[in-house]
Amino acid sequence: MESRYCQMVPMPSADKDARLSKLPAIALSLGADEAKIIDIEKVVVDKRVRLKCSVPICASYARNLMCPPNVISVEEFADTLSLYAKALILQVEADYDSTDKSESHLDRRICEELEESTKTREWQLKLHRIVNQLEAIAFKEGFRFAAGLIGGDCSLCPDCVVPHSGESCRRPFEARPSMEAMGIDVSKTCENAGLPLSLSSKRKVRWTGLVLLH
Numbered sequence: 001m002e003s004r005y006c007q008m009v010p011m012p013s014a015d016k017d018a019r020l021s022k023l024p025a026i027a028l029s030l031g032a033d034e035a036k037i038i039d040i041e042k043v044v045v046d047k048r049v050r051l052k053c054s055v056p057i058c059a060s061y062a063r064n065l066m067c068p069p070n071v072i073s074v075e076e077f078a079d080t081l082s083l084y085a086k087a088l089i090l091q092v093e094a095d096y097d098s099t100d101k102s103e104s105h106l107d108r109r110i111c112e113e114l115e116e117s118t119k120t121r122e123w124q125l126k127l128h129r130i131v132n133q134l135e136a137i138a139f140k141e142g143f144r145f146a147a148g149l150i151g152g153d154c155s156l157c158p159d160c161v162v163p164h165s166g167e168s169c170r171r172p173f174e175a176r177p178s179m180e181a182m183g184i185d186v187s188k189t190c191e192n193a194g195l196p197l198s199l200s201s202k203r204k205v206r207w208t209g210l211v212l213l214h
């Protein structure tokens with residue numbers, strides 16, 4: 001049986017187009033630096049992205065409720081994604097670049113120091129907040145399957161709940177997985193959308209999120 005959230009009357013397509021077209025401007029007003037409506041075919045899913053969560057293993061792998069292997073499989077996400085037609089892609093530009101600031105190969109300590117020095121969490125949370133807001137706005141506009149995806153691990157809590165503790169997510173209505181946790185090739189998707197994403201460069205880091213719409 002459909003849940004009560006899924007029993008809304010479908011929008012006429014002209015009305016739907018008008019509601020879609022105003023979402024990028026709303027995203028900018030909330031603090032995004034770029035926002036576009038894209039066809040879902042531009043969102044690229046690649047199993048190698050999920051592989052990179054564990055090779056080399058990310059500090060959040062199996063330790064964050066919104067990260068692999070605690071989320072749906074890439075195959076399941078790809079199947080679900082194929083049911084959507086449009087998405088809102090958005091970016092937040094941070095105030096630091098992504099050039100290598102270490103003097104040796106990256107290890108956990110260096111990564112943690114870099115995260116601290118570049119205020120990574122601050123920018124992740126900014127994107128997360130905007131994605132949450134846009135998802136809620138889209139839902140109220142009639143996009144009943146609106147689903148937001150963030151960048152990086154869910155950082156709403158300084159430390160996620162202890163794995164296998166049986167403890168539930170502390171902020172279940174706000175916690176969201178990242179695009180990359182779902183297996184989305186963020187770099188290729190940004191390229192398809194005509195948005196910049198320069199890794200290991202002197203250009204400012206751009207955190208990218210997505211709201212699946214309909």
Ligand code: SF4
Pocket residue numbers: 064065066154155156157159160161168169170171172174175176
């Ligand atoms: S909201 Fe907190 S407990 Fe829930 S997934 Fe995010 S970090 Fe973990």
